Amino acid sequence: MVVRVLFVCLGNICRSPMAEGMFRAKVDAAGLTNRIRVDSAATGNWNLGNPPHRGTQQVLTKHGIDYSQMRARLIGTDDFGDFDYVIGMDGSNMQDLEALQPADSTVVLKKLMDFAQDETQSDVPDPYYTGNFDETERLVSAGCDGLLRAVREKFDI
Template sequence: MIGVLFVCLGNICRSPMAEAVFRGKVEAEGLADTIRVDSAGTGDWHLGKVPHEGTRRLLDDHGIAYEGMRARQVRIDDYADFDYIVCMDSNNERDARAVFGSKCDGHPKVFKLMDLLPERKASDVPDPYYTGNFEETYELVSEGCDRLLDRIRQEKLAGV
Protein backbone atom coordinates (compact mmCIF):
# COMPACT_ATOMS: atom_id res chain seq x y z
CA MET A 1 0.00 0.00 0.00
CA ILE A 2 1.29 3.44 -0.98
CA GLY A 3 0.72 6.10 1.70
CA VAL A 4 0.16 9.81 1.06
CA LEU A 5 -0.03 12.32 3.92
CA PHE A 6 -0.98 15.95 3.35
CA VAL A 7 0.24 18.43 5.98
CA CYS A 8 -0.82 21.98 6.83
CA LEU A 9 -0.88 24.09 9.98
CA GLY A 10 -4.12 23.20 11.77
CA ASN A 11 -5.47 20.32 9.62
CA ILE A 12 -8.83 22.00 9.08
CA CYS A 13 -8.45 23.83 5.74
CA ARG A 14 -5.75 22.96 3.22
CA SER A 15 -4.62 19.45 4.16
CA PRO A 16 -8.12 18.00 4.67
CA MET A 17 -9.11 19.62 1.37
CA ALA A 18 -6.14 17.93 -0.30
CA GLU A 19 -6.92 14.64 1.43
CA ALA A 20 -10.52 14.68 0.20
CA VAL A 21 -9.63 15.83 -3.33
CA PHE A 22 -6.83 13.29 -3.70
CA ARG A 23 -8.94 10.47 -2.24
CA GLY A 24 -11.64 11.27 -4.80
CA LYS A 25 -9.12 11.14 -7.64
CA VAL A 26 -7.64 7.88 -6.32
CA GLU A 27 -11.10 6.31 -6.10
CA ALA A 28 -12.03 7.53 -9.59
CA GLU A 29 -8.90 5.79 -10.93
CA GLY A 30 -9.75 2.55 -9.12
CA LEU A 31 -6.66 2.81 -6.91
CA ALA A 32 -8.31 2.94 -3.47
CA ASP A 33 -6.91 -0.51 -2.64
CA THR A 34 -3.42 0.64 -3.63
CA ILE A 35 -3.14 4.20 -2.26
CA ARG A 36 -4.18 5.32 1.22
CA VAL A 37 -4.60 9.00 1.98
CA ASP A 38 -4.55 10.97 5.23
CA SER A 39 -3.85 14.48 6.48
CA ALA A 40 -2.41 16.09 9.59
CA GLY A 41 -1.46 19.45 11.01
CA THR A 42 1.75 20.68 12.56
CA GLY A 43 -0.20 22.54 15.26
CA ASP A 44 -2.54 21.20 17.92
CA TRP A 45 -5.22 23.91 18.05
CA HIS A 46 -7.96 22.00 16.23
CA LEU A 47 -7.37 18.37 17.26
CA GLY A 48 -10.50 16.27 16.72
CA LYS A 49 -12.34 19.00 14.82
CA VAL A 50 -14.04 18.52 11.47
CA PRO A 51 -12.73 20.47 8.46
CA HIS A 52 -13.37 24.23 8.41
CA GLU A 53 -16.79 25.35 7.23
CA GLY A 54 -15.28 26.97 4.13
CA THR A 55 -13.50 23.74 3.20
CA ARG A 56 -16.67 21.69 3.76
CA ARG A 57 -18.74 24.10 1.68
CA LEU A 58 -16.25 24.02 -1.18
CA LEU A 59 -16.00 20.22 -1.13
CA ASP A 60 -19.81 19.98 -1.07
CA ASP A 61 -19.99 22.33 -4.07
CA HIS A 62 -17.62 20.03 -5.97
CA GLY A 63 -19.32 16.82 -4.84
CA ILE A 64 -16.26 15.59 -2.94
CA ALA A 65 -16.73 13.41 0.15
CA TYR A 66 -15.06 14.26 3.47
CA GLU A 67 -17.10 12.28 6.00
CA GLY A 68 -15.26 11.07 9.07
CA MET A 69 -12.33 13.45 8.71
CA ARG A 70 -11.01 14.86 11.99
CA ALA A 71 -7.97 17.05 12.62
CA ARG A 72 -4.89 15.35 14.01
CA GLN A 73 -1.30 16.36 14.57
CA VAL A 74 1.73 15.06 12.67
CA ARG A 75 3.43 12.20 14.54
CA ILE A 76 6.98 10.91 14.29
CA ASP A 77 5.60 7.54 13.09
CA ASP A 78 4.09 9.26 10.04
CA TYR A 79 7.54 9.38 8.49
CA ALA A 80 7.76 5.58 8.34
CA ASP A 81 4.05 5.11 7.59
CA PHE A 82 3.83 7.30 4.47
CA ASP A 83 5.69 7.28 1.15
CA TYR A 84 4.75 10.88 0.24
CA ILE A 85 4.46 13.64 2.84
CA VAL A 86 3.08 16.64 1.00
CA CYS A 87 3.24 19.96 2.85
CA MET A 88 1.14 22.99 1.99
CA ASP A 89 3.81 25.60 2.68
CA SER A 90 7.44 26.12 3.65
CA ASN A 91 6.66 26.50 7.36
CA ASN A 92 4.66 23.24 7.35
CA GLU A 93 7.55 21.46 5.63
CA ARG A 94 10.07 22.84 8.12
CA ASP A 95 7.86 21.92 11.09
CA ALA A 96 7.10 18.41 9.78
CA ARG A 97 10.81 17.78 9.20
CA ALA A 98 11.47 18.93 12.78
CA VAL A 99 8.98 16.33 14.06
CA PHE A 100 10.59 13.59 11.98
CA GLY A 101 14.12 14.50 13.02
CA SER A 102 17.41 14.15 11.20
CA LYS A 103 16.44 10.94 9.37
CA CYS A 104 14.38 13.00 6.92
CA ASP A 105 16.97 15.73 6.25
CA GLY A 106 16.93 16.28 2.52
CA HIS A 107 14.78 13.20 1.91
CA PRO A 108 12.55 13.67 -1.15
CA LYS A 109 9.50 11.98 0.43
CA VAL A 110 8.84 15.26 2.31
CA PHE A 111 8.08 18.12 -0.06
CA LYS A 112 5.70 20.98 -0.78
CA LEU A 113 2.64 20.57 -3.00
CA MET A 114 3.77 23.58 -5.00
CA ASP A 115 7.00 21.75 -5.88
CA LEU A 116 4.75 19.74 -8.22
CA LEU A 117 3.63 22.94 -9.94
CA PRO A 118 6.89 24.69 -10.86
CA GLU A 119 5.19 26.79 -13.54
CA ARG A 120 3.11 28.54 -10.86
CA LYS A 121 4.61 31.65 -9.31
CA ALA A 122 3.54 30.76 -5.75
CA SER A 123 5.83 28.58 -3.67
CA ASP A 124 3.18 27.95 -0.99
CA VAL A 125 -0.52 27.08 -1.06
CA PRO A 126 -2.24 30.12 0.49
CA ASP A 127 -4.07 29.38 3.75
CA PRO A 128 -7.76 30.19 3.26
CA TYR A 129 -8.19 30.35 7.04
CA TYR A 130 -6.48 33.73 6.70
CA THR A 131 -7.20 34.70 3.08
CA GLY A 132 -10.82 33.52 2.91
CA ASN A 133 -10.18 32.39 -0.68
CA PHE A 134 -11.04 28.69 -0.54
CA GLU A 135 -11.53 28.51 -4.32
CA GLU A 136 -7.93 29.61 -5.02
CA THR A 137 -6.69 26.98 -2.59
CA TYR A 138 -8.91 24.35 -4.21
CA GLU A 139 -7.58 25.12 -7.70
CA LEU A 140 -3.97 24.71 -6.56
CA VAL A 141 -4.77 21.61 -4.51
CA SER A 142 -6.67 19.96 -7.37
CA GLU A 143 -3.94 20.66 -9.90
CA GLY A 144 -1.25 19.54 -7.47
CA CYS A 145 -3.15 16.33 -6.70
CA ASP A 146 -3.29 15.54 -10.44
CA ARG A 147 0.48 15.96 -10.64
CA LEU A 148 1.00 13.88 -7.50
CA LEU A 149 -1.07 11.04 -8.93
CA ASP A 150 1.00 11.21 -12.13
CA ARG A 151 4.20 11.09 -10.05
CA ILE A 152 2.98 8.07 -8.08
CA ARG A 153 2.06 6.31 -11.32
CA GLN A 154 5.60 6.89 -12.65
CA GLU A 155 7.46 6.08 -9.42
CA LYS A 156 5.40 3.34 -7.80
CA LEU A 157 2.78 1.99 -10.20
CA ALA A 158 4.76 1.46 -13.40
CA GLY A 159 3.88 -1.98 -14.67
CA VAL A 160 1.06 -2.48 -12.17
Protein backbone atom coordinates in the same frame (compact mmCIF):
# COMPACT_ATOMS: atom_id res chain seq x y z
CA MET B 1 2.01 -2.55 -2.41
CA VAL B 2 -0.07 0.33 -1.08
CA VAL B 3 1.37 3.84 -1.46
CA ARG B 4 0.60 6.03 1.55
CA VAL B 5 0.25 9.81 1.23
CA LEU B 6 -0.14 12.26 4.14
CA PHE B 7 -1.08 15.91 3.57
CA VAL B 8 -0.08 18.35 6.31
CA CYS B 9 -0.95 21.97 7.11
CA LEU B 10 -1.00 24.10 10.23
CA GLY B 11 -4.41 23.23 11.71
CA ASN B 12 -5.68 20.31 9.56
CA ILE B 13 -9.04 22.01 9.01
CA CYS B 14 -8.57 23.87 5.70
CA ARG B 15 -5.81 22.95 3.24
CA SER B 16 -4.75 19.43 4.21
CA PRO B 17 -8.28 17.99 4.53
CA MET B 18 -9.13 19.67 1.22
CA ALA B 19 -6.08 17.99 -0.34
CA GLU B 20 -6.93 14.68 1.33
CA GLY B 21 -10.46 14.71 -0.07
CA MET B 22 -9.58 15.96 -3.53
CA PHE B 23 -6.62 13.58 -3.88
CA ARG B 24 -8.73 10.63 -2.70
CA ALA B 25 -11.38 11.51 -5.32
CA LYS B 26 -8.70 11.63 -8.04
CA VAL B 27 -7.30 8.29 -6.83
CA ASP B 28 -10.80 6.76 -6.90
CA ALA B 29 -11.48 8.15 -10.39
CA ALA B 30 -8.22 6.58 -11.58
CA GLY B 31 -9.30 3.19 -10.20
CA LEU B 32 -6.47 3.15 -7.66
CA THR B 33 -8.48 3.07 -4.43
CA ASN B 34 -6.80 -0.17 -3.32
CA ARG B 35 -3.32 1.05 -4.26
CA ILE B 36 -3.12 4.49 -2.62
CA ARG B 37 -4.08 5.41 0.96
CA VAL B 38 -4.61 9.06 1.90
CA ASP B 39 -4.74 10.95 5.20
CA SER B 40 -4.06 14.42 6.58
CA ALA B 41 -2.65 15.95 9.75
CA ALA B 42 -1.68 19.21 11.47
CA THR B 43 1.59 20.63 12.72
CA GLY B 44 -0.31 22.63 15.38
CA ASN B 45 -2.71 21.38 18.04
CA TRP B 46 -5.41 24.12 18.05
CA ASN B 47 -8.10 22.22 16.14
CA LEU B 48 -7.56 18.59 17.16
CA GLY B 49 -10.74 16.54 16.79
CA ASN B 50 -12.53 19.22 14.78
CA PRO B 51 -14.10 18.61 11.35
CA PRO B 52 -12.88 20.59 8.33
CA HIS B 53 -13.57 24.33 8.21
CA ARG B 54 -16.91 25.24 6.65
CA GLY B 55 -15.11 26.74 3.62
CA THR B 56 -13.34 23.42 3.00
CA GLN B 57 -16.62 21.60 3.58
CA GLN B 58 -18.22 23.72 0.84
CA VAL B 59 -15.40 22.94 -1.61
CA LEU B 60 -15.54 19.20 -0.88
CA THR B 61 -19.35 19.15 -1.08
CA LYS B 62 -19.17 20.88 -4.48
CA HIS B 63 -17.04 17.96 -5.69
CA GLY B 64 -19.25 15.31 -4.08
CA ILE B 65 -16.54 14.38 -1.58
CA ASP B 66 -17.56 12.99 1.81
CA TYR B 67 -15.72 14.63 4.72
CA SER B 68 -17.91 13.26 7.52
CA GLN B 69 -15.13 11.08 8.96
CA MET B 70 -12.39 13.73 8.73
CA ARG B 71 -11.15 15.08 12.05
CA ALA B 72 -8.05 17.17 12.69
CA ARG B 73 -5.14 15.24 14.14
CA LEU B 74 -1.55 16.06 15.01
CA ILE B 75 1.30 14.62 12.95
CA GLY B 76 3.70 12.46 14.93
CA THR B 77 7.14 11.00 14.33
CA ASP B 78 5.54 7.60 13.58
CA ASP B 79 3.87 9.13 10.51
CA PHE B 80 7.28 9.47 8.86
CA GLY B 81 7.58 5.68 8.93
CA ASP B 82 3.92 4.95 8.18
CA PHE B 83 3.71 7.07 5.00
CA ASP B 84 5.66 7.11 1.74
CA TYR B 85 4.90 10.79 1.09
CA VAL B 86 4.45 13.61 3.59
CA ILE B 87 3.22 16.68 1.72
CA GLY B 88 3.30 20.14 3.30
CA MET B 89 1.26 23.09 2.10
CA ASP B 90 3.75 25.92 2.62
CA GLY B 91 7.28 26.77 3.67
CA SER B 92 6.35 27.14 7.33
CA ASN B 93 4.79 23.65 7.33
CA MET B 94 7.95 22.30 5.72
CA GLN B 95 10.16 23.83 8.43
CA ASP B 96 8.00 22.20 11.10
CA LEU B 97 8.03 18.86 9.26
CA GLU B 98 11.78 18.91 8.69
CA ALA B 99 12.32 19.56 12.42
CA LEU B 100 10.04 16.64 13.33
CA GLN B 101 11.33 14.16 10.71
CA PRO B 102 13.47 11.39 12.24
CA ALA B 103 17.04 11.19 10.91
CA ASP B 104 16.50 7.67 9.53
CA SER B 105 13.27 8.55 7.69
CA THR B 106 13.09 7.68 3.99
CA VAL B 107 9.77 9.46 3.38
CA VAL B 108 9.41 11.76 0.38
CA LEU B 109 8.94 15.16 2.07
CA LYS B 110 7.83 17.89 -0.35
CA LYS B 111 5.48 20.81 -0.74
CA LEU B 112 2.29 20.13 -2.68
CA MET B 113 3.09 22.86 -5.18
CA ASP B 114 6.37 21.09 -6.05
CA PHE B 115 4.13 18.73 -8.05
CA ALA B 116 1.99 21.37 -9.78
CA GLN B 117 2.81 21.96 -13.42
CA ASP B 118 2.67 25.50 -14.80
CA GLU B 119 2.17 27.05 -11.37
CA THR B 120 4.35 29.95 -10.29
CA GLN B 121 3.10 29.90 -6.70
CA SER B 122 5.25 27.75 -4.41
CA ASP B 123 2.93 27.77 -1.38
CA VAL B 124 -0.77 27.07 -0.91
CA PRO B 125 -1.97 30.13 1.05
CA ASP B 126 -4.01 29.37 4.16
CA PRO B 127 -7.65 30.29 3.47
CA TYR B 128 -8.29 30.42 7.22
CA TYR B 129 -6.45 33.76 7.03
CA THR B 130 -7.02 34.79 3.39
CA GLY B 131 -10.67 33.70 3.12
CA ASN B 132 -9.97 32.69 -0.48
CA PHE B 133 -11.08 29.06 -0.62
CA ASP B 134 -11.43 29.24 -4.43
CA GLU B 135 -7.71 29.96 -4.86
CA THR B 136 -6.84 27.21 -2.40
CA GLU B 137 -9.09 24.79 -4.29
CA ARG B 138 -7.42 25.64 -7.62
CA LEU B 139 -3.90 25.24 -6.24
CA VAL B 140 -4.71 22.06 -4.30
CA SER B 141 -6.30 20.51 -7.38
CA ALA B 142 -3.27 21.34 -9.56
CA GLY B 143 -0.88 19.97 -6.93
CA CYS B 144 -2.93 16.79 -6.46
CA ASP B 145 -2.99 16.18 -10.23
CA GLY B 146 0.79 16.44 -10.36
CA LEU B 147 1.27 14.32 -7.25
CA LEU B 148 -0.93 11.56 -8.65
CA ARG B 149 1.09 11.62 -11.89
CA ALA B 150 4.34 11.38 -9.90
CA VAL B 151 3.08 8.50 -7.73
CA ARG B 152 1.80 6.59 -10.78
CA GLU B 153 5.15 7.03 -12.55
CA LYS B 154 7.29 6.12 -9.55
CA PHE B 155 5.29 2.99 -8.66
CA ASP B 156 4.18 2.10 -12.20
CA ILE B 157 0.47 2.03 -11.31
